[in-house]
Amino acid sequence: MKVLNASQIKTAEDNAVLRGIFSYAKLMKIAGDTAAREILNRYNVIGKKICVMCGMGNNGGDGLVIAANLKNCGADVALLLPMGFPVTDTAVEFKSGVEGVKIIEDFYGEYDIVIDALFGIGLNRLLSEKISNLFDKINAYDCVKIAIDVPSGVFCDGGVVSNAFRADLTLTFTAYKPCQLLPETSDYCGETVVLDIGLPIDDYAYLTIDKPEMVKRPKNSHKGTFGTALLFCGSYGMAGAEILAARAALRSGVGIVKAIVCDKNYTAFTSSVPEAVTIPVGTTQGGAPEVYDRKILSALSNSSALLIGCGLGRSDEARKLVIRTLEKTQIPTVIDADGINALQGGINIIRKIDAPIILTPHPTEMARLCDTTTDVIEVNRVKFAKKFAVENNCILVLKGTKTIVATPNGRIFFNTTGNDGLATGGSGDVLSGMIVSRLAQGYDPLTASLNSVWLHGAVADKLAESIPTRAILPSDIIEGLKTISD
Numbered sequence: 001m002k003v004l005n006a007s008q009i010k011t012a013e014d015n016a017v018l019r020g021i022f023s024y025a026k027l028m029k030i031a032g033d034t035a036a037r038e039i040l041n042r043y044n045v046i047g048k049k050i051c052v053m054c055g056m057g058n059n060g061g062d063g064l065v066i067a068a069n070l071k072n073c074g075a076d077v078a079l080l081l082p083m084g085f086p087v088t089d090t091a092v093e094f095k096s097g098v099e100g101v102k103i104i105e106d107f108y109g110e111y112d113i114v115i116d117a118l119f120g121i122g123l124n125r126l127l128s129e130k131i132s133n134l135f136d137k138i139n140a141y142d143c144v145k146i147a148i149d150v151p152s153g154v155f156c157d158g159g160v161v162s163n164a165f166r167a168d169l170t171l172t173f174t175a176y177k178p179c180q181l182l183p184e185t186s187d188y189c190g191e192t193v194v195l196d197i198g199l200p201i202d203d204y205a206y207l208t209i210d211k212p213e214m215v216k217r218p219k220n221s222h223k224g225t226f227g228t229a230l231l232f233c234g235s236y237g238m239a240g241a242e243i244l245a246a247r248a249a250l251r252s253g254v255g256i257v258k259a260i261v262c263d264k265n266y267t268a269f270t271s272s273v274p275e276a277v278t279i280p281v282g283t284t285q286g287g288a289p290e291v292y293d294r295k296i297l298s299a300l301s302n303s304s305a306l307l308i309g310c311g312l313g314r315s316d317e318a319r320k321l322v323i324r325t326l327e328k329t330q331i332p333t334v335i336d337a338d339g340i341n342a343l344q345g346g347i348n349i350i351r352k353i354d355a356p357i358i359l360t361p362h363p364t365e366m367a368r369l370c371d372t373t374t375d376v377i378e379v380n381r382v383k384f385a386k387k388f389a390v391e392n393n394c395i396l397v398l399k400g401t402k403t404i405v406a407t408p409n410g411r412i413f414f415n416t417t418g419n420d421g422l423a424t425g426g427s428g429d430v431l432s433g434m435i436v437s438r439l440a441q442g443y444d445p446l447t448a449s450l451n452s453v454w455l456h457g458a459v460a461d462k463l464a465e466s467i468p469t470r471a472i473l474p475s476d477i478i479e480g481l482k483t484i485s486d
Helices: 006-018 024-042 058-072 091-098 129-139 183-189 239-251 263-272 293-301 316-328 347-352 363-370 374-379 381-392 427-440 445-463 474-483
Strands: 049-054 076-080 102-104 113-117 144-148 169-173 191-195 206-208 228-232 256-262 277-283 305-308 333-335 357-359 395-398 404-406 412-414
Touching (some): 024 058, 024 169, 024 191, 049 058, 058 076, 058 091, 058 113, 228 239, 228 293, 228 316, 239 256, 239 427, 239 474, 277 293, 293 316, 305 427, 381 404, 381 412, 395 445, 427 445, 427 474, 445 474
Parallel strands (some): 169 191, 228 256, 305 333, 333 357
16 A cells, blocks of 8 residues: 655645546545545444534544534534634535534543544644643543544644644545654554545555455475575574474464574473474584575585574674674575674675665664664664665665564555563564565565565464454464464
């Protein structure tokens, strides 16, 4: 699905009118009717007290259309007009539809549903003290809160929020807006539902990740058909990272998982992943696997894809292992966790690798790569992800709420699956195992990344239907892969 910024939405609307597809009034009527229909499908409004807040612009006009629909369906509707009736030429056409509806001057906390149609995508200034105080009152009140297009107080294209309407549900038109996908603003949006109002789209800023299509596996196949995933992961005390990655790779369909395993982790690993082939090695003083060039070359030459970094630790020995391996790899490679940390101050090495590279940092690891802070990364996720992927000719999977996948040609994909159940140590190891599995099976690097990210989140969403998100474990995600098809 496409993601449009405020300018692109305005251009799309103007172009549709110029082409004679809609009038502005027709577009507003369709938008308001469609939003009202979604509300009616979700909630029984008969006899319910509903407050519709309308601003002075076209978002307020959408609110008038919604209010008229809900009134006609038996709701007890009141209009809250803190700045007066909408005044745009289009919006005033729908004033007659709310004749007889009660108009209130302030919010008194007696409503079942509050609908925010104050500003929409057009806000370009900070809220007045009056509106900010109004939102404080409404946000503290226990009722259903619905935003139309964009919660008021949130800038459409993202940015730091001083105060805003905090929605349980945002009904947005035509496409996602950046604010609904960025961490500093998405919490204000609650659940976001994109409503199709028939508006043609010519230009867009980003894309969301689509649900993967089912890939039919050939019946005439054997373990070699589906590739070999090589794992250079795990250090003493961090066997779990390699175990989770290996099990996730196997659950994702790879033919063989081959893992270097330091002797101090051998029993734990083999008892947890008996299906994997192990390459037993010693344990260095720093706890990392002890691997020499000949063994690295031998393992790489007989594998289809490599995952390096999960649980390797940050010792000098671990860093040397990462660098030596990356200097020699010629197979698609996923670099995660301590593999990424090993590149701090020496990222140039990945530009010299003659193989596809995927990095999967969380925000703090990304901050180390970019010599900045986690907070700076979080408020500039798109900027940093795009710049890094382009400059280093790699695919970057920047993990977090609405994980971003950036490509070497500058494309940005947002993920829309997943929940806070993934905010647990080990979830990233599972994701990396899923990605390397697909690489080994022959998926191209972008498809392997997009499919894995979407499925990783989708499994968490499915689990959340039956258990609290706080109880979801990375191992649950692995087992959940059995219940969802890609």
